[in-house]
Amino acid sequence: MAVGRFIVTAVVFALVWEFLARAQTGSMIISGPVAIAEYLTNNSGLIVRAATETTTNAVLGFLWGNLAAMMLAVIVTLLPRSEWTISTLALLVFCIPLIASGPILRVLFGPGPGPQITLAALAVYYTTFLAFLVGLKAVSQNWTDLMGVYGRGRVATLFTVRLRASVPYLFVGLQIAAPAAFLGAMIGEFTGAERGLGVLTLRAMRGLQTDATWSLACVSAGIAMLGYGCLGALRRKFTPHAPVILFSPKRLDLGRSITIQLIGFVSVVGLVFVLWQGAMDAFGLNPFFAKRPGDIFRFLSEPAHLNTLLAALGATLAYAVPGYLAGLGLGAGLAILLMLWPPVARATMPIAIALRAVPIITTAPLLVLAFGRGFTGTVAIVAVMIFFPTLVACLQGLRQTPAQIVDLFESYGASRFQLLRSAQIPAMLPALFASARMAVPAALLAVTTAEWLATGRGIGVLMALTSSTSDYNMLWSCVVVLCLVAVVSYAFVAWCEKKVLGIYANEQLA
């Protein structure tokens, strides 16, 4: 029955697609399933070799990135005082755009898959770190008390309780990571890789080979879906137990004084500068393209440079905020929609994964076609680039609604909407806020990309300009400003989170 319905849906979908493609033939923007099948048949060898290359790098990046994320989250759990420092450093590393990291990675690794693997790892570690950390904290106080009664400390609690309790959340991170790693490996090929799906995509787009472009997008999406699906199956296998209510008493705000907070902030900034300078020096990177803190400080003390940068920043922020909200809204909205009408999930999820797994240079022309190059188009590009982690995390959040509470609502004959509003959405809040934090740097990077794809203004364009004119001072100044905005926005989102979760999910504030 379900299979039959799936087949009918798929056939209808393919027919609509083919019809749209044929209606648009002249513009060379859409290819239909028939043309794609034909291209894939005729070029199977090429596609299989490229897909193997990209997938191998994506898998390696997936493993390294998630391993690093899990280790960071474990460190934060064992040493809660390090949370702010580690989260900030993780955020900053995530904020470095490819345009700045690409040349460095290529010079460091030389030819070969090093940059692709690194970029795949960088694309996944941050979301996994945040999702896993939410999971490590999502333990009932009863369980930590149980550990306390036996005099067992953080390490034992981590191994006995937290790691196992966090599995559903870890899988959220891993499922978000599956398409992200693939995309990261593909984008990594833009740094001068010899082969792979990313290289072919670039060539196909410039060569007006619409069928090739669409075939590559379909293959990429298919592989990402496979990864997502496998991880979903593993998640279901490892989380047979129903979610439980996590009672935690209200935490008292320890009210760290402003001075202490300020000292903390200054020391993290200092640490960042030391690590930045140290990393560049340790690898002996040439200061021509690997700028140090001192270079940027000198560069920005010139008012003209600072003004250029701030003007660009203004243009970027004008899109970043609406884009960020649109992405979060799209992700959370879709998650709620899928919860209310599960059949919709089966049709929507593949498209969502495809949008996440295919480079934006492939999808942007379609979005521009649909929404234009103005405000709507730009916001749409940003939303498409960042909604996926929110969707996956919120879906999991909705599923975290404790069974007893669902039973309670059903016993009163409550409607789906009442259940959603009063039980499931509050249960989703920790996940929503975690994705709101994940989306901060993602939205900033997405806007910079959308800018050179559509608007032609802002930090994104400034960065594109700097790389062709070797103006690495300006490029790194852009990176610094993006990082600063990301940290401030992150802190603001975290502050809102604290206020809201103080009511709905105290365990997260431990």
Add this chain to the structure above:
Amino acid sequence: MTRADIHCDNIQKSFGAVETVSQLSIVFKSGQTTALVGPSGCGKSTILRMIAGLETPDTGSIRIGQETPRQVARRGGLSMAFQDPSLLPWRSVRSNIALGAELARKPVDRVDELIDLVGLVGFSDHRPAELSGGMRQRAAIARSLISAPDVLLLDEPFGAVDAITRRRLNRDLPPLWRERKTTTLLVTHSVEEAVLLSDRVIVLCPRPARVLADIPVDLHHNRALPETNAPAFRDLAMRVLTALEEAA
């Protein structure tokens, strides 16, 4: 382990502006079972949590023999059954019960005996989600017993247990902890249970918690369950109830 009396000396504990426990001094005798009764929110659980080392008194001190609660906890000498069974949902019943011994670093060799004691034979491979509320509670009690602790803290452990099992546990448990000379603290809302199971009933009045009545129970000269219809039992229960009414 010789005299593990629990000395609460002038302890005081506030949460924010609310003073929950104030200037409280009690000694719980080693090997005795003491029931703490009092109206809801009178600080019974807080006292238990401080003795378990989960909370630290703001002032005053708690000693178990010569040790602090944390020291006792660290050598596996403490265990506690909570109001909520707090089973780990991914572990089976057997494995949840064994956890008590693992955490206390004691041998895990009495699981079957305890499964039998709490009447969970046939359910040892089930996960908590597959059990009724009362069965989960029994598993939690078994978990608290498996480490054979010096100090056993029971925070309304029989709340969700059905009447028949509760009766059976009431019969079987006290001999167990008497035999081991376990110092037991029992928080309960049932006056009958308090008198039935303990050597001493302490009635607390709320906010801040203080001792309103300290009633010794001397019905446990033989190993049999006291006769609840006996006049001596009824007298004691009446005394406790009167004190409780005063507290409320």
Add this chain to the structure above:
Amino acid sequence: MIKPVHLTRRFFLQTSAAGFAASATALPALAANLQPVTFQLSWLHSVQFGGSYIAMKNGYWSDLGLDVSLAQGGPNAPVEPPVVSGTALVGISAADYTAAAVEQGAPFKIIAVAMQRNPFAIASLSGNPVNEPADLIGKKIGMAVANTPVLQALCTLNGIDINQIEIVPTQYDPAPLVSGQVDCLLCWETDLPVAMTVQGVENTTMLMADYGYAVHSQTYIATEESLTERRDTLVSLLKGEVMGWNDYYKDTDAAAALAVEMFPDAGLDPEAQKLQAARQVPLMFSDLTAEHGFGWFTQDTVAENIETLGLLGRQVTADLWDRSVLEEVYG
């Protein structure tokens, strides 16, 4: 038809002597004795670098004692960092990029010029063509905003007000033109128009070099340090390169076929490669190269470049160019 200058007899003797010296030291050890050199290309592999592929395939470099690796470029693989770092000995750049990098403190010299004429062009559909700069007025042009100075320079050179052209930021992709989102594209003569032609889209191109835009492109850059420390290697590398490009000139179809054959994983379209190879010829080979050889430049061409670069906001002197390596190659 312009013929490239033939290499002198002495050049060949030198080359063969070096090759012989190398091959004399027992063949199996040959590879071990070759000097490894990285040559950083400016973009993905294609017949754009056909001469280099021929040099590699025909063993021109190995005969000269070099083991050259061709490092592919890409959207996020700028040429300058590896050359500055010394991981690549020579990179393919363009005079404007090089001038900008030098302004930022990179010690680069242009040591040879592959594209005598700049490949930038305005591509349009034949139904709505842009044949000369004046046709741009009132049109929508799709381009990377980073290239605005290029369009500005073209306008200045031809007395056109850039404000009369509507700039639409687009990806580097012919689709916006074909789907009618823009009237024309700022692109290379040798890539997007070739793609459109191969896909059957009739198009017109206006080469900017025909309208005064004189900027050397596909230039060979090396650091000053390499020019003194690794001069012999540079000379050998360029020698092989020159020989490769001379072969390329003789048979561009063969060069296209070689590119497709050497990079089976690059997804190169043979037809497009052939057309691109042929279209590159007028940009790379001229009377000047016929007389002096591939890669050559003179004070006059340098002066023209300095003027156009000035319009692009790059103040440079003739010092940016250094012909001494090329002179040794042809010496």
